[in-house]
Amino acid sequence: MIQNNYGIKKSYSVEIVPSASDVALTWMFPDVPFLRTRPITGIVLSTMNKGANTGLTNFGYSIAQSAANSSSFLTLADDQGKQFIQNMPLKELVVTTATDNATALISTNYFYGSNTNSIMFFDPRIVVWTKCYIYLPVATGTANLCCQFTVFYQ
Amino acid sequence: MLYREYAVKNYQFVTIQINQSNAVNRQYFPDLPNLREVYTTGIVFYNAAVFTKDINNVSPCTSNNYNKCYLTLNVDGNEVVQNLDLKFLMPFSGNGTEYNPSGYLPIAPMKIDFQKSYVNVASGQNLGSTVPFSFCFGIYYYYPNQIKK
Numbered sequence: 521m522i523q524n525n526y527g528i529k530k531s532y533s534v535e536i537v538p539s540a541s542d543v544a545l546t547w548m549f550p551d552v553p554f555l556r557t558r559p560i561t562g563i564v565l566s567t568m569n570k571g572a573n574t575g576l577t578n579f580g581y582s583i584a585q586s587a588a589n590s591s592s593f594l595t596l597a598d599d600q601g602k603q604f605i606q607n608m609p610l611k612e613l614v615v616t617t618a619t620d621n622a623t624a625l626i627s628t629n630y631f632y633g634s635n636t637n638s639i640m641f642f643d644p645r646i647v648v649w650t651k652c653y654i655y656l657p658v659a660t661g662t663a664n665l666c667c668q669f670t671v672f673y674q
Numbered sequence: 675m676l677y678r679e680y681a682v683k684n685y686q687f688v689t690i691q692i693n694q695s696n697a698v699n700r701q702y703f704p705d706l707p708n709l710r711e712v713y714t715t716g717i718v719f720y721n722a723a724v725f726t727k728d729i730n731n732v733s734p735c736t737s738n739n740y741n742k743c744y745l746t747l748n749v750d751g752n753e754v755v756q757n758l759d760l761k762f763l764m765p766f767s768g769n770g771t772e773y774n775p776s777g778y779l780p781i782a783p784m785k786i787d788f789q790k791s792y793v794n795v796a797s798g799q800n801l802g803s804t805v806p807f808s809f810c811f812g813i814y815y816y817y818p819n820q821i822k823k
């Protein structure tokens with residue numbers, strides 16, 4: 521089995537702060553001018569339990585902090601107009617911990633990636649962030665949430 | 675534990691929704707126009723331990739159902755994957771005793787005919803007491819014009 525050899529080069533933090541809404545089912549990404557021309561190579565999500573537990577804006581806790589908030593899906597569109605990631609469960613992007621990989625290997629509700637620290641590596645793409653979104657089949661019912669992603673780019 | 679030989683190029687979430695408790699044993703994939711001409715490189719099967727609702731607000735399959743289900747994939751009229759235990763495609767299970775350490779099932783790149791591919795329920799078994807529910811899959815793929823790395 522060949523391990524992933526896509527190392528990170530640069531990173532940038534991207535956040536979704538859906539106002540104070542607790543009923544929205546679609547959370548659009550903001551425009552991220554800095555990344556408009558930079559191909560991204562990976563993305564990882566911080567949640568309350570894994571990784572930083574608040575966004576940079578300190579606007580509240582991240583999604584996927586509980587089972588009730590676990591149903592959320594990410595769609596990313598590239599500059600060719602393709603949704604190259606279509607409704608990927610956000611849990612695929614959650615940061616891992618050493619505990620997950622060792623003792624509690626599979627007893628948590630989170631994915632893990634011992635060889636990549638759970639970074640989902642992409643074939644380098646220029647992402648049009650204003651066409652990207654998170655979809656929640658059920659509204660969170662919790663106000664002031666924040667989704668903080670660390671994006672790796674070239 | 676995501677040992678990925680390839681970086682992710684494209685991904686699509688796919689569900690087979692079950693609306694009847696006395697459903698037939700063979701549950702076909704819906705037509706997936708986006709995936710007709712692409713090469714699939716990996717499939718992951720999600721269950722209710724991963725998320726509580728799929729994108730259609732339907733509950734994913736629980737162990738009551740997936741424990742007796744098998745996957746068949748059709749390529750060019752051939753069932754190249756025939757009745758593969760769904761657990762082979764799971765990133766983990768709720769009780770921690772069964773899992774696939776690779777997190778998904780890597781497969782040799784192939785054009786899968788999803789309309790002819792299906793989940794098969796063991797003979798004599800009934801599908802679930804709670805309907806609707808869905809079999810949820812994540813499909814990793816690339817287009818023919820994308821260079822395989």
